[in-house]
Amino acid sequence: MSSEHDTEYAATAARLGCAPLVDAMGRLHHHRAHIVALSSPDPTKPLFGPAVTLAYLPYRDDLPQTETGFGKLFDQAIGDDPAGKVLVLSSGGYPDLSHAGGTKLSRVARHGLAGVLADGRLRDFAQLSDYGFATWCQGEATRWGGDTIMPFAANVAVQIAGVCVTPGDYVFADAAGAVVIPQASIERVLQEAARIDAEDAESVARILDEHPPR
Numbered sequence: 001m002s003s004e005h006d007t008e009y010a011a012t013a014a015r016l017g018c019a020p021l022v023d024a025m026g027r028l029h030h031h032r033a034h035i036v037a038l039s040s041p042d043p044t045k046p047l048f049g050p051a052v053t054l055a056y057l058p059y060r061d062d063l064p065q066t067e068t069g070f071g072k073l074f075d076q077a078i079g080d081d082p083a084g085k086v087l088v089l090s091s092g093g094y095p096d097l098s099h100a101g102g103t104k105l106s107r108v109a110r111h112g113l114a115g116v117l118a119d120g121r122l123r124d125f126a127q128l129s130d131y132g133f134a135t136w137c138q139g140e141a142t143r144w145g146g147d148t149i150m151p152f153a154a155n156v157a158v159q160i161a162g163v164c165v166t167p168g169d170y171v172f173a174d175a176a177g178a179v180v181i182p183q184a185s186i187e188r189v190l191q192e193a194a195r196i197d198a199e200d201a202e203s204v205a206r207i208l209d210e211h212p213p214r
Contacts, residue, residue, distance in 0.1 A: 020196045033180050047134035049171065051166070053154070053158045054090070056152060088117045098143060101122060102131075106131065
């Protein structure tokens with residue numbers, strides 16, 4: 001999908017917000033696609049873009065991934081065309097631990113990604129806010145979590161708060177929550193969400209007309 005289309009999609013999604021997108025997914029698909037409200041260093045910044053993923057697992061000292069580290073797996077995940085992508089981090093079973101912070105995620109800013117969606121906590125909210133990309137996660141952490149969890153694989157299907165995310169899925173997040181949209185469905189979902197938004201506006205106008213303020 002071209003970056004021009006992604007820019008148009010992002011503007012449409014931001015205008016509509018999460019709820020109409022979730023409703024549209026419910027009309028067009030039958031699997032869970034919504035994620036309840038998350039935390040952000042800057043809740044005014046919506047997040048949108050195609051997903052690249054890093055799967056976390058509980059730490060083990062006998063596996064080669066222990067030495068691979070975040071940086072190499074990050075490079076594998078973003079590939080040769082990282083601009084506008086969303087880095088999605090699974091929790092590895094520990095959503096209350098730190099999965100990254102300002103130092104590791106400086107790579108997100110350097111490579112022009114749209115932002116980060118993490119099913120765990122992140123450190124250094126003030127620093128992440130200064131980078132300019134959108135960040136949504138389970139909350140801020142202070143303690144390093146690398147002795148309990150580790151990044152294990154790049155660009156594989158991951159589970160985020162009960163929702164399956166595959167590389168290339170479109171991710172949208174704002175202060176209301178998040179939604180994961182299959183790549184092949186993005187245009188239909190945006191169109192259906194726009195219809196839902198218009199229907200809701202018509203319903204509000206009708207209710208106000210039937211029950212004018214006293």
